[in-house]
Amino acid sequence: MQKTLLERIERVADDVVSLVLRGDEGQLAPWEPGAHIDLALPNWLTRQYSLCGDPGDLAAHRIAVRLDPLSRGGSEYVHLHLRPGRTLEVSLPRNHFPLRPAAGYLFLAGGIGITPIVPMMRAAVASGADVSLVYAGRSASSMPFAADLAAAYGDRVRLFDRGRPDLATLTAGPGTEVYCCGPASMLDAAEAVFPRVHVERFQPVRRTFGPDTAFEAGCARSGVTVPVPADESLLDALNHAGRRVPSACREGVCGSCQVSVLDGEPEHRDDIGAPAGRMYPCVSRSRSPRLVLDL
Numbered sequence: 252m253q254k255t256l257l258e259r260i261e262r263v264a265d266d267v268v269s270l271v272l273r274g275d276e277g278q279l280a281p282w283e284p285g286a287h288i289d290l291a292l293p294n295w296l297t298r299q300y301s302l303c304g305d306p307g308d309l310a311a312h313r314i315a316v317r318l319d320p321l322s323r324g325g326s327e328y329v330h331l332h333l334r335p336g337r338t339l340e341v342s343l344p345r346n347h348f349p350l351r352p353a354a355g356y357l358f359l360a361g362g363i364g365i366t367p368i369v370p371m372m373r374a375a376v377a378s379g380a381d382v383s384l385v386y387a388g389r390s391a392s393s394m395p396f397a398a399d400l401a402a403a404y405g406d407r408v409r410l411f412d413r414g415r416p417d418l419a420t421l422t423a424g425p426g427t428e429v430y431c432c433g434p435a436s437m438l439d440a441a442e443a444v445f446p447r448v449h450v451e452r453f454q455p456v457r458r459t460f461g462p463d464t465a466f467e468a469g470c471a472r473s474g475v476t477v478p479v480p481a482d483e484s485l486l487d488a489l490n491h492a493g494r495r496v497p498s499a500c501r502e503g504v505c506g507s508c509q510v511s512v513l514d515g516e517p518e519h520r521d522d523i524g525a526p527a528g529r530m531y532p533c534v535s536r537s538r539s540p541r542l543v544l545d546l
């Protein structure tokens with residue numbers, strides 16, 4: 252984790268505030284467009300937010316937070332209690348939504364889903380690619396950064412301030428990469444229209460899996476074997492056995508609990524897409540009776 256000082260908090264749309272977090276101990280870790288951080292709140296909650304500032308500025312991170320009417324304490328705390336001058340810890344940036352080199356980009360954003368798209372759009376335009384953005388919200392005043400984007404990129408930006416357009420009317424030519432971030436319904440619609448779309452999810456997709464079964468996890472470095480009962484996650488079993496694995500979302504969307512798998516066959520249940528040889532133990536389990544982890 253890195254210590255930051257909350258330098259500024261300002262309203263950027265209805266129910267959306269932007270936070271500038273200045274590194275408290277020198278430069279912050281570098282990041283690429285599409286990355287997010289975990290923000291550790293003083294009420295012991297940890298939440299994930301996309302970085303929406305300038306990757307070239309390692310002195311400060313910028314994020315934006317929408318007040319969720321169903322807040323479980325994260326966004327509500329940010330909006331009601333956080334004030335400039337507070338020291339806050341943030342994780343190193345992680346990126347499950349990287350910008351791939353392409354001749355063209357079609358960005359689709361809904362509401363607060365615009366946050367990772369802001370630096371991605373800037374980098375894509377700077378690369379000389381053919382870029383367009385479709386940005387939808389329920390009203391103009393609810394859409395953070397809309398005016399700035401329209402001013403910076405002109406007719407490459409199409410704003411829809413009365414809800415989402417029919418994505419089936421959009422086209423992406425050969426060589427164009429499509430990126431989408433927004434509410435789950437928008438991500439689902441984008442996946443239906445563009446099979447190769449890159450999406451960033453902050454909530455898990457509802458899916459069903461086979462019944463949870465017991466297995467064991469061997470920790471290669473310590474030589475300890477941890478039994479994982481059917482009614483406990485691998486993450487909880489490891490933590491209860493004293494093998495501390497950091498975690499944040501516990502829903503398979505943030506990536507903070509990633510561990511390396513040395514042997515056995517994980518059953519991946521995350522929404523990130525675990526890289527080869529890795530898994531997310533907060534949600535994923537095992538198809539084999541034993542997994543061996545690099546712990």
Ligand code: FES
Binds near residue numbers: 497501504505508
């Ligand atoms: S804690 Fe977020 S992916 Fe496991």
